[in-house]
Amino acid sequence: MNAEIITVGDELLIGQTVDTNSAWLGTELNRMGIWVSRRTAVGDRADAISAALNEAFARVDLVIMTGGLGPTKDDITKKTLCEYFECGYRVDEAVLNHLTQLFSKRGRRLLEINKMQAELPEACITLMNNMGTAPGMWFDYHGKVLVSMPGVPYEMKHITETAVLPRIKKQFTLPTIIHRTLTVINIPESALSKELESWELNLPADMKLAYLPQLNTIRLRLSASGRDSHALEQRMEPYWNTLLEQCSPYLLAASDTTAVAHCAEALLQRGATLSLAESCTGGNLAHLFTLIPGISSVLLGGVVAYANELKTGFLGVPAPLLTEHGAVSGPVVAAMAENIRKQTGSDYAIATSGIAGPGGGTDQKPVGTVWIAVASAQQTVIKEWHFYGTREHIIERATNTACQQLLKLLETEAHNR
Amino acid sequence: MNAEIITVGDELLIGQTVDTNSAWLGTELNRMGIWVSRRTAVGDRADAISAALNEAFARVDLVIMTGGLGPTKDDITKKTLCEYFECGYRVDEAVLNHLTQLFSKRGRRLLEINKMQAELPEACITLMNNMGTAPGMWFDYHGKVLVSMPGVPYEMKHITETAVLPRIKKQFTLPTIIHRTLTVINIPESALSKELESWELNLPADMKLAYLPQLNTIRLRLSASGRDSHALEQRMEPYWNTLLEQCSPYLLAASDTTAVAHCAEALLQRGATLSLAESCTGGNLAHLFTLIPGISSVLLGGVVAYANELKTGFLGVPAPLLTEHGAVSGPVVAAMAENIRKQTGSDYAIATSGIAGPGGGTDQKPVGTVWIAVASAQQTVIKEWHFYGTREHIIERATNTACQQLLKLLETEAHNR
Numbered sequence A, B: 001m002n003a004e005i006i007t008v009g010d011e012l013l014i015g016q017t018v019d020t021n022s023a024w025l026g027t028e029l030n031r032m033g034i035w036v037s038r039r040t041a042v043g044d045r046a047d048a049i050s051a052a053l054n055e056a057f058a059r060v061d062l063v064i065m066t067g068g069l070g071p072t073k074d075d076i077t078k079k080t081l082c083e084y085f086e087c088g089y090r091v092d093e094a095v096l097n098h099l100t101q102l103f104s105k106r107g108r109r110l111l112e113i114n115k116m117q118a119e120l121p122e123a124c125i126t127l128m129n130n131m132g133t134a135p136g137m138w139f140d141y142h143g144k145v146l147v148s149m150p151g152v153p154y155e156m157k158h159i160t161e162t163a164v165l166p167r168i169k170k171q172f173t174l175p176t177i178i179h180r181t182l183t184v185i186n187i188p189e190s191a192l193s194k195e196l197e198s199w200e201l202n203l204p205a206d207m208k209l210a211y212l213p214q215l216n217t218i219r220l221r222l223s224a225s226g227r228d229s230h231a232l233e234q235r236m237e238p239y240w241n242t243l244l245e246q247c248s249p250y251l252l253a254a255s256d257t258t259a260v261a262h263c264a265e266a267l268l269q270r271g272a273t274l275s276l277a278e279s280c281t282g283g284n285l286a287h288l289f290t291l292i293p294g295i296s297s298v299l300l301g302g303v304v305a306y307a308n309e310l311k312t313g314f315l316g317v318p319a320p321l322l323t324e325h326g327a328v329s330g331p332v333v334a335a336m337a338e339n340i341r342k343q344t345g346s347d348y349a350i351a352t353s354g355i356a357g358p359g360g361g362t363d364q365k366p367v368g369t370v371w372i373a374v375a376s377a378q379q380t381v382i383k384e385w386h387f388y389g390t391r392e393h394i395i396e397r398a399t400n401t402a403c404q405q406l407l408k409l410l411e412t413e414a415h416n417r
Helices: A021-031 A046-059 A077-084 A093-105 A112-118 A153-171 A189-195 A197-201 A229-250 A259-270 A284-290 A308-313 A319-325 A330-344 A391-416 B021-031 B046-059 B077-084 B093-105 B112-118 B153-171 B189-195 B197-201 B229-250 B259-270 B284-290 B308-313 B319-325 B330-344 B391-416
Strands: A002-008 A035-042 A062-066 A089-091 A119-121 A125-127 A136-141 A144-149 A176-185 A207-214 A217-226 A251-253 A274-278 A299-305 A348-354 A369-375 A380-386 B002-008 B035-042 B062-066 B089-091 B119-121 B125-127 B136-141 B144-149 B176-185 B207-214 B217-226 B251-253 B274-278 B299-305 B348-354 B369-375 B380-386
Touching: A002 A021, A002 A046, A021 A035, A021 A062, A021 A153, A021 A176, A035 A046, A035 B046, A046 A062, A046 A077, A046 A144, A046 B035, A062 A153, A077 A119, A077 A136, A077 A144, A093 A112, A112 A119, A112 B189, A119 A136, A125 A153, A136 A153, A144 A153, A176 A229, A176 A259, A176 A391, A189 A197, A189 A207, A189 A217, A189 A229, A189 B112, A197 A229, A207 A229, A217 A229, A229 A251, A251 A259, A251 A391, A259 A284, A259 A391, A274 A284, A274 A330, A284 A299, A284 A391, A284 B284, A299 A308, A299 A330, A299 B308, A308 A319, A308 B299, A308 B330, A319 A330, A330 A348, A330 A369, A330 A380, A330 B308, A348 A391, A369 A391, A380 A391, B002 B021, B002 B046, B021 B035, B021 B062, B021 B153, B021 B176, B035 B046, B046 B062, B046 B077, B046 B144, B062 B153, B077 B119, B077 B136, B077 B144, B093 B112, B112 B119, B119 B136, B125 B153, B136 B153, B144 B153, B176 B229, B176 B259, B176 B391, B189 B197, B189 B207, B189 B217, B189 B229, B197 B229, B207 B229, B217 B229, B229 B251, B251 B259, B251 B391, B259 B284, B259 B391, B274 B284, B274 B330, B284 B299, B284 B391, B299 B308, B299 B330, B308 B319, B319 B330, B330 B348, B330 B369, B330 B380, B348 B391, B369 B391, B380 B391
Parallel strands: A002 A035, A002 A062, A062 A144, A274 A299, A274 A348, B002 B035, B002 B062, B062 B144, B274 B299, B274 B348
Antiparallel strands: A035 B035, A089 A119, A125 A136, A136 A144, A176 A217, A176 A251, A207 A217, A299 B299, A348 A369, A369 A380, B089 B119, B125 B136, B136 B144, B176 B217, B176 B251, B207 B217, B348 B369, B369 B380
16 A cells, blocks of 8 residues: 655755654554655645645545644644635544643643644544644545644654554555565675675565665665565565675674664673763764663763863873874774773773864874774774764764674674683 | 755655755755745656656756665666656766776775766766765756756765756846744743744735744744845844844844854854763763864863763762762752863863653652753852653753753853953
8 A cells, every 4th residue: 555745844845854754654654564655745835735635645545744733823734624624623622631731731821822723623533642732633535544743753753653553554454564674884885786686686576675875884674565474574584594694794783773772782681881982973872872761771971082181081091192192093992992991890891083074184094084992801802994974974984883893892702601 | 936856765765764855955945045845755666756757847947856876776766867858878987087086095896886877868967976976967858957966965965065056056047035043942832932923923924934943942034035135134134133132031042053053152252161071961962062073172071971980980979969969960960060170171061960761750850850050160050950752852952951051151151251
């Protein structure tokens, strides 16, 4: 089954908001066997919204719309849908109760403008929004369905998970699509594609490999569709195993994950703790680790030693080492990793020092040069890397690679036990 | 003038890639007076690409397409355009030279699959891509224009800035649109809209206010369009001044900025340095500051004191203070900020400690409770905040608010001089 997504909002067209909703919705729908065949973004204009809806209804049976449900007067989606489906308004008492409670809990007065969010088109089924003020709306229309939800991502996600997906499953007959995804690191897409060429040519027609590059990682997703998920899994198994084997030199994880998440999981499984000494990554490692709920049993913390004085003061890097080798060097990152590990008493430590640019590069150490050290009680592994791209990209690439370096150390130590 | 954006790629529809290109393109086009009236995302399918292009050409004179130009066989945009414009291929020698140099610089062998990226449709003008392997293509077609560029964001940006925008300016006659944007913090959209209601009703018909909320900040953008930018600026001036005045209690900046960027700018202007002691924000402040090029003259670094042992060990927070008040308390953040400032010798310091959730909340200190301290040589200002939302949102809200708190301290000290 195909579906389309329509996102509404001038802010999307003028580019002041990045649309993350469509990607999330695409993933969720795809997982249940619905292919999003098109996504359209239009402005806060009644004619544009109606036209996009007409076109989508002509192509597919399910249309998901987000945005334009805020309380302010530039948001006109609800009014437009009321006209489109030729109905009046009703006050939804459950929504009104929820609004009253929500505002009292936040210590704010419920204004007329907020109360109006409980007024819904008569033609729709209400989809409660426990995370915010604008409810979702489900319209059945000549055997087709339109779902309208607010554009605030966590409200949209909440409504989708609790109300939209269950109702879709009930109302539509869906095929089965299975995916298996692995993640590789530090190999260019073209080189990898060359290596996998003959394997890919031998894939059955209903099996498809997708390359999903993201900086220095690529997720490879193998997909198949049919009716019986068990049979699909069995049929995919040998192809998947060959793929895994061919990717082994660059493999970060045999799953759809990020370097940081995979690293956190590996540490958690071992009951091991981590500390960080970041120079060029500037807190990005710490930040990404702390986004993971419950990470406090793994991550003790660390030092962002941006200035050299912090490398000596907080991390005990000997000043002569800095003078002799420079901050971006093997001996300095080794000392940073070893010292933060000892000072915090963690099992493992990561240290980074590099030149993220755009300034600060030299002939000997051009922009993109990054030294990474990972340390355990037994050993310290240092490595020099050369990344390219913008400042942000170099920081991200170094962050991912630091996790890979630690994962390799963890593997080695598991083998040596 | 209107334009449309078409993004190509299964990864966009299945949701494994978030489309940041459209937002960036929307901003750039809008700035030069081109209104992006619609954005469409389609999969890597020839019929879908052609259909979207046909529809867009029926509505507008300029279509920008990104994606589907990679070297792997799932990328079919170039082949599809060649068929659409009914032409053959030519080898572009300049592109071939560039590819040869690029691969030799990266120490990689130029494969056949890479060489093919120099084969371009005869109907297009080449737009050089100095940041990557797939060049951009400009097609003139019955008085209309299609631009096709790779989907890799920094490559697309480079081609747009160096080749696409200059060529658009030359080929089309454009009106003038002016925008002024301010940023407010920690006021709900509905409350703000209520306060601005009468001001907004008095706006002339050709002037428009847009609310662009993002977590606990809202950017307010006032726009006007016409021919003469100087006349427009003069006409907007009084409305803008009244808006600024009405927003003053919540004003973060009289510009389109982020809390961290504005804070960094204020410190840079004063020649002041900053250090950070982060618990609940877990390195996010450090990370966002270090994304700013040249920040090393402002940011010395800091400690991510996630575990209490790091609060005592690295930050010298007295253990009895932690026992008596808990880690999430005024006295503890005050000590964290004051100590990191003294230890690093920075002019200012920020400290955060809170409960980002989803676990760890209590009745006295529910999830979302965050204490923030900002310290200078003269004073320390502590404040308790209550944020809502997911773990990530609470971290982001705390990060923004910490910057606001420091900005207020900087203002106070400027007044007291």
